[in-house]
Amino acid sequence: MREIRPDPDALLAQVESDGEHSTRGRLKIFFGAAPGVGKTYAMLGAAREVAAEGEDVLIGYVEPHARRETLALTLGLDFLPRRSVEHGGTTLEEFDLEGALKRKPKLILVDELAHTNAPGSTHAKRWQDVDQLLDAGINVYTTLNVQHLESLNDVIARITGVVVRETVPDAVFDAAHEVELIDLPPDDLIERLREGKVYIPGQAARAMDNYFKKGNLFALRELALRRTAERVGAQVQGYRQAHAISGTWQSSERLLVCVSPSPLSGRLVRAGRRMASSLNAPWIAVYVETPATVGLGGVDWERLQRHLQLAERLGAQTATLSGVNVIDELLHYARRQNVTKILVGKPQEPRWKELLRGSFVYELTRKCGDIDVYVISGETDGGSPRGRPAAQKTSSRLPYLGSALIIAVCTGVGWLVSMRSASVNVIMVYLIGVVLASLQFGQGPSVLASVLAVAAFDFFFVEPQMNFAVGDTEYLFTFAVMLATGLVISSLMSRVRMQADLARRREQRTSALYSLTKALSGLLTLDDVVRAVVRDAGAACDAQVVVLLPDPSKGLAAHPSPGGFTLSERDLAVARWVHDNRRTAGLGTDTLPSAEALFLPLIDAGQAVGVLGVRPSSPELLNEPERFHLVETLASQAAVALGRLRYAEDAERIKVEVETERMRNTLLSSVSHDLRTPLTAIAGASSALVEAGDAIPSSMRRELLESILEESEALNRLVGNLLDATRLEGGALLPNKDWQSMEELLGVVYGRLARPLHDHPVRSDVPPDLPLFAGDGTLIQQVLQNLLENAAKYSPSGSPIDVKVEVRDEAIVVEVADRGPGLPEGEGERIFEKFRRAPHSLNRTGAGLGLAICRGVVNLHGGRIWAENRPGGGAVFRFSLPLGDAAPMEPEAEAS
CATH class of the missing domain: 3.40.50.620 (HUPs)
Incomplete structure (x- = not known):
């Protein structure tokens, strides 16, 4: 009786799923065959039931489509403000992912799972937004139509003639905690179209003539029902395996x-x-x-x-x-x-x-x-067999001849044993021969060895010898036991041999998959991934392997990698067909079988990311289903790895685009304010001078002129900072190094900043024997000026600014300390980023470029800059510059 145990793989999957669901939010999809069946209405109704139980429910994004009954269900529920995005001259209203994560409700409603987000959003697709919400532990209700499932996209396009561009991976649908099918008969849906409850009248008439034909709706409804049933069937099967249910459940036919x-x-x-x-x-x-x-x-x-x-x-x-x-x-x-x-x-x-x-x-x-x-009942399957050549008849006789030879050797050994011991020991010799025949040749030859062993023992060792006659009838029982023992041994040894062979084959397949999966998991570049696929897949399949990837200029080209093979024009044409049609073809298949290799499409998330070409050492190897399935599994692993690289590239590109957009917005908001403020002041003062003319008092005239000068200098510094930041970013700013004196540079900067430092006494601590350093005097002055202006801007009027210079660890270190509000927690490094401004500085002028320029200039000189809070209040900024080789002696020193 076979012991019924739970499937370990199913148990492991269940444990992993339970562990994931313990921290991850739950996704419920309201699934329908077409627009207008009532998915949003059902979702809002379910959400109101949850809200009635006291749970925190938030409407993140819902499309009511101007339906009064749908709008009525939103009353009383909290709304998340939408995010406005400017694109192509129009303003788009999008789901605010960041706002939802910050709000973090218990349940959030996000309509239209397949929606494509506007450019500049965190994710390209709304299902990715939902995935991030689930990772944050937020439960999500959403809606989805069957035509948006990736696996059914091409099927529905052939049925309806409409290609749907917005799709959702089937893995998202399968991973949902719950799927509720919202079904509506085609006649009722068409009636809703006529009543204007789905589209406006003009659009509804066109829809009924195209996508919403009755036949199309029947097909879409069948696909939706079938896809939901498949999901439920998979859940039933998983439950049965995890709980070791042996009885058959008649829930569906199989x-x-x-x-x-x-x-x-x-x-x-x-x-x-x-x-x-x-x-x-x-x-x-x-x-x-x-x-x-x-x-x-x-x-x-x-x-x-x-x-x-x-x-x-x-x-x-x-x-x-x-x-x-x-x-x-x-x-x-x-x-x-x-x-x-x-x-x-x-x-x-x-x-x-x-x-x-x-x-x-x-x-x-x-x-x-x-x-x-x-x-x-059946009939003979005609046709000539294809595949491995038939084994020679003579080869099947060799194991039996080998078994007979083993028994002959055992007879000789038994003759020597019988001369010094009892005949029972001869029986042991023959049993050893049966064991050897079982190990070496299998069950059939071992059975023959058992029969020959009994016959040889009777003929050579039982009286009368050299005769099959039996003088003592007790030997008949011995013969029976000896034959039965030999047959049992042959059966057991054959069984062990078979299990060993199976275990070895399974271990080889498992090892190949494990080796490739482990290798691919840690690779980050395309060359490394292709090299690993070619190496491990080739070794596992005893074949040469090549990976073909889309090329903008060639369409599809083999990626160069050691261990591959050269493709002929015919094979390359087959590979292109496989990539375009996403179907396996070539050697060992019924599609384009004349090719010299087998070609498999590398499909990830429904898209072909390449083609895997396999040319086995022997064409017959691909006729084995297990070997063919191994190749398919290796191809799927390669596709996942290539898809991961593609997703990483897309994520990096989106990250760069988002960062660029954020920087552009920050630059515009900062620069527009900081440019407008001095220009307004200059314009106002200039206008007053022009309009008042000589009637304006001399003291006021001087104040206005000083205001124009001060604002002009501020405007000049802002433009200079923008230009310097641009040059630093583009690598066009190169230091012109020469021997400099830090004391002289400080003196120049003090004179230049006399007006900004008027209300802040500067206390300098500069040693008289300070050595010279190699640097660009103009750039270092810019660093000192930005640090001193920053200290004056954020320090209370009348508070001192301390400047200290010292030599430390073969570098000259400059310190600028103030008594301002200090730095917020964690801002010590981030304060030097472009356009970064501390929260307490938002009401002050400045684009947030000065400290970024300081860091860029110091880095150009091979130094470093840092900031920290000052004991007793305030902030201290320090930067160090390497001294390098000793500076040349001054003429006075040489004369002495």
Whole structure:
């Protein structure tokens, strides 16, 4: 009796899912066949029920489509203000992701999951916004139409003639915690269209003539129902596997077709396809490998592979099982897969063989329980077999000759043993020979070895010797036990050998997948990913592998990598066909089979990101379904890795675009204010001087002129900072180094800033023996000026500014300290970023470029700049410049 245990993979998936759901928000999708079926209405109704229970519900984005009944359901619910985005001369209203994350409600409503966000948004698609909300632990209600599912996009385009550009990956739909189907009959939906509840009258008339044809709506409704049923079926199957439920649940039909090397299996497979189609049910083609059929070769092997390939072409899932008892293994697999019907072929063996070996059909029907068994009559599957050449008949005799030779050797060894010990020890020698034959040649030759061992023992060692006659009848029991022991040993050893072979093959496949997955997980560049795919996939499949990627100039080109192979023009044409049609073709398939290699599309999120070309060392290798499935799995892993790189590039590009947009907005808002303020002051003072003329008093005239001069200098500094920042950003600002005196540079800056520093006494601490340093005097003056202006701007009137210069660690260090409000927590490094202004400085003028220019200039000189809060209040800014080699001596020093 087979012990029923939970599937470890299903348990692991359940644990991971539970762990994810414990921290991640829950997604509920209101799913419909077409616009207008009432998804938004149902979502709002469900949200109101949640709000009535006291939960925090927020409407993040809802499209009421001007329907009064829908608008009525929004009353009483909190709204999140939408984000306005300027694009193409129009203002777009978008969902505010940042506002939602900051608000962090218990439940948020985000309509139209497939929507494409406006340029400059954090994410390109709204489903990505929803994914980030779920990661933040926020539950989400959303809506989705069936035509937006990526896997059905091309199917719906063929049905309706309309290509939908906005799609959602099926993984998002499958990962939803709950999907509620909102269904509406086509007649009712068309009536809603006529009443103007979906589109305005003009649009509604055009929609009914195109997309909303009744036939289209029937097809869309069927697809929506089927996709929802598939999701529920997957949930049922996962629950059954995780809880080790062995009984069959008749929740949906699922067929299993028993495939064998018999010529009748071809018709059996086709009958299974017809039955599955009539029941609209998935089906599986299964072959069970036993110790007696291990190493199947010749025509039988070719026919079996052809039957499995036929089943795959007809849409079946194929599986090869291994076990001692075919029926037990078959039923265990069927119950695990929730199979409801099993199709087997009508037995063709004579009745006497069934009486001796047992009837397969009878045993299956007796043990099947609540699974229905269908027995199909068949006919020989014609056609010449393709694939591996038939094994030579003579080669199948060699194991039997080997077994006979082993028994002959055992007889010689037994003759030597019998001369010094009892004949029972000779029996042990023969049993060792049976074990060796089982290990080396398999079950059939080991059975022959068991029979030959009994015969040789009787002939050579039992009185009368050299004769098969038995003088003592007690030896008959010995012969029986010896034969039974030999047969049991041969059966057990064959079983162990088969399990070892299967374990070795599985380990090779698992190792190949693990090796490739591990290698791809840590790679960040395209060259590394392609190199890993070519290396590991080639070793796993005993083949040469090449990866072809889209090229803007060539369309599709092989990525250069060691271990690949050169493509002919014909193979390159096949690869382009595979990329364009997203279907496997080439060697070993029925599509373009004349190619020298097998080509598989690398598909990620429904898009072809490349093509994998495989040229095996022997073309027959691809006829094995397991080997072919391994190649497909490796291709899917490669596609995921290439897709990850593409997503990383897109994320980086979007990040750069967002940062550029943010910087542009900051620059415009800062510069526009800081330019307008001095220009307004200059214009006002100039206007007063012009209009008043000589009537204005001399003291006021001087004040106005000083105001014009002061604002002009401020404007000049702002423009200079903008130019310097641009030159630093573009790498055009290069220092013109010469030997400089920091004391002299400070003196020049003090004189230049006499007016801004009028209300702040400057206390300098500069040692008299300060050495010279190599630097650009003009740029260092700019640094000192910006730091002193910054200190004066943020210090209370009358407070001193302390300037200290010292030599420390082969560098000259300058310190500017004030008694202002200091730096906010965590702003020590960020204060030097472009356009970065502390919160307490928002009411002061300045574009936030001065400190960024200071950092750029200091970095150009190989130094560093930093800031920190000053004990007792205020902030202190320090920068260091390397002294370098000793400065040349001054003439006075040389004369002395």
